[in-house]
Amino acid sequence: MTITLYDTMTAKKQPFAPAEPGKARIYVCGPTVYDYAHVGHARCYVIYDVLARHLRARGVELKYVRNITDVDDKIVHRAKERGETPTELAARFTTHFHEDMRALGNVDPDVEPTVSGHIPEIVAFVEGLIEKGHAYAVDGDVYFHVPSFEGYGKLSHRPVEALVEGASGRLSDEETKRKKHPADFALWKGQDADAWGWASPWGHGRPGWHIECSAMCNKHCGATLDLHGGGLDLVFPHHENEVAQSEAGNRAPLSRHWMHNGFVEVDKEKMSKSLGNFFTARELFTRYAPESMRYAMMTVHYRSPLNFDVTLDDAGHVMGFPLFDESEKRLEYLYETRERLASIDPSRIVAEGVVPDGIATFGASLGTALDDDLNMPQALAALSELLKAVNELVEGTRRKKGTAPAPALEAATAAFDLLGRELGLGLANAPMFLRALRDKRTKARGITDADVESRIAARKAARDGKDFGKADQLRDELVAMGVELMDGPTGTTWRIPG
RNA sequence: GGCGCCGUAGCCAAGUGGUUAGGCAAAGGUUUGCAAAACCUUCAUACACCGGUUCGAAUCCGGUCGGCGCCUCCA
Numbered sequence A: 001m002t003i004t005l006y007d008t009m010t011a012k013k014q015p016f017a018p019a020e021p022g023k024a025r026i027y028v029c030g031p032t033v034y035d036y037a038h039v040g041h042a043r044c045y046v047i048y049d050v051l052a053r054h055l056r057a058r059g060v061e062l063k064y065v066r067n068i069t070d071v072d073d074k075i076v077h078r079a080k081e082r083g084e085t086p087t088e089l090a091a092r093f094t095t096h097f098h099e100d101m102r103a104l105g106n107v108d109p110d111v112e113p114t115v116s117g118h119i120p121e122i123v124a125f126v127e128g129l130i131e132k133g134h135a136y137a138v139d140g141d142v143y144f145h146v147p148s149f150e151g152y153g154k155l156s157h158r159p160v161e162a163l164v165e166g167a168s169g170r171l172s173d174e175e176t177k178r179k180k181h182p183a184d185f186a187l188w189k190g191q192d193a194d195a196w197g198w199a200s201p202w203g204h205g206r207p208g209w210h211i212e213c214s215a216m217c218n219k220h221c222g223a224t225l226d227l228h229g230g231g232l233d234l235v236f237p238h239h240e241n242e243v244a245q246s247e248a249g250n251r252a253p254l255s256r257h258w259m260h261n262g263f264v265e266v267d268k269e270k271m272s273k274s275l276g277n278f279f280t281a282r283e284l285f286t287r288y289a290p291e292s293m294r295y296a297m298m299t300v301h302y303r304s305p306l307n308f309d310v311t312l313d314d315a316g317h318v319m320g321f322p323l324f325d326e327s328e329k330r331l332e333y334l335y336e337t338r339e340r341l342a343s344i345d346p347s348r349i350v351a352e353g354v355v356p357d358g359i360a361t362f363g364a365s366l367g368t369a370l371d372d373d374l375n376m377p378q379a380l381a382a383l384s385e386l387l388k389a390v391n392e393l394v395e396g397t398r399r400k401k402g403t404a405p406a407p408a409l410e411a412a413t414a415a416f417d418l419l420g421r422e423l424g425l426g427l428a429n430a431p432m433f434l435r436a437l438r439d440k441r442t443k444a445r446g447i448t449d450a451d452v453e454s455r456i457a458a459r460k461a462a463r464d465g466k467d468f469g470k471a472d473q474l475r476d477e478l479v480a481m482g483v484e485l486m487d488g489p490t491g492t493t494w495r496i497p498g
Numbered sequence B: 001g002g003c004g005c006c007g008u009a010g011c012c013a014a015g016u017g018g019u020u021a022g023g024c025a026a027a028g029g030u031u032u033g034c035a036a037a038a039c040c041u042u043c044a045u046a047c048a049c050c051g052g053u054u055c056g057a058a059u060c061c062g063g064u065c066g067g068c069g070c071c072u073c074c075a
Helices: A039-057 A073-082 A086-103 A116-131 A160-168 A173-178 A211-221 A232-250 A281-285 A290-297 A322-342 A362-371 A376-398 A406-423 A430-445 A449-464 A468-481
Strands: A004-007 A012-015 A023-028 A061-066 A135-138 A141-144 A185-190 A205-207 A227-231 A258-261 A264-266 A306-308 A318-320 A484-488 A491-495
Touching: A004 A258, A023 A039, A023 A211, A039 A061, A039 A086, A039 A227, A039 A258, A039 A264, A039 A281, A039 A290, A039 A362, A039 A406, A061 A211, A073 A086, A086 A281, A116 A135, A116 A141, A116 A185, A116 A205, A116 A211, A116 A232, A141 A232, A185 A232, A211 A232, A227 A232, A232 A258, A281 A290, A290 A306, A290 A322, A306 A322, A318 A322, A322 A376, A322 A406, A322 A430, A362 A376, A362 A406, A376 A406, A449 A468, A449 A491, A468 A484
Parallel strands: A023 A061, A023 A227, A227 A258, A264 A306
Antiparallel strands: A004 A012, A135 A141, A141 A185, A185 A205, A484 A491
């Protein structure tokens, strides 16, 4: 097998080739913990979770490192607004971040380094850069000198001159005076003695934005990573600056592979607070199962923008999100299928028989799709084929004298295991998942189980008495309430369609 | 201004030189006391527009129009 991934540095798909075959060390830029994780974070970390799962499924011994940026100006500002210390605020949102990631079904990274836990490493890294002539101190600040690094701009594919042009208009006079070159960026920012910070050879201060990743990559993955990832918006300046710092400091390439995921957009506009089109993951979790969001993230290729529309009522209130509605529906179909598979009458199972294509080929299709630049939409297409085939199998056992071959059922079970392992989907208990979904929908419609069940009982009495007019009238009432009835051999069950 | 991405059937979305992607919605069918679910069929000889290369282009090249992103904090 060869896993091919698009590489930002070379701007083309490349075979993923770790330095040591069979082992990989990947570093993904984590969140700055000053607020709840938003849908963009959810997308990003679901994508890297699938990458991690797939690499492991392919037998790669993986070290997955994802940092937490817990030292940052935004944290300082937000903490001040809230009357908390920056440390408290960061700790709180780190906890919330973990909760959201687990809700999404993401496996924990192997190492989750924090900036606050790596101040000595950061200071040492900056000192090294100064010694090598790539950085200079000015009045308590330290800047990286961009012209001292020849390859600057190679990751984001832009010439230094263009950056100078773009940057010069924004710099304050003070900054211009301090910096030797307009593109130079801060490695260490001096602070007043009473401000949050740490002691350093240049005085009290805090690390600059990019240096923490360079220091933490070094410590946890060595000079050269196998893959570095993050959101598209990190290409410049964050990753470009990391490349400059790390490669200048280590005299070695920072990463063998660069991966960046596309944005989440709302109504075709990049999701951002300033546009007021901002959704946190957990506010959507009140409306949808977190796994529905996970599914939604897989419906689009990871490098493309993921747009979701918001439908509003006349008063401008949010009615729903078609993408998540549809994703939840597909997930419901997945769990219903699992439940049907589990409920096949054992007397209908025969020892011999063919395994239907959709089931037999699932593993290979899934693997091929993910090998090819993590093509998750194609993986979901394979899932659709699997679910259809399983339902067909179940359908067969419900016909007169219908049977299902044991090898096909075993293959289906194995396929679901693989689905869980590779995509992290379908891992919940099916009856519990479906029950939770139904509870959520009855609540949203303002009805109770008792409302439904009393009518079902009345309908049963009417049907037993062959009073089909009355029975149909009761069903019509339920339909008006949003309830669908399913008359089965063992009685009537009900659901609320999404 | 510099760099880059995208435009695929009613909607969402893969594919990217020759062979059914997939989903949602809609319609018909199998099944059912009637339904629902499930399954089957149809919508689908779709690829923004104009040129060019080629035996062959949605796919490669050039241009036009439209949408968007990065260049400043951002996943």
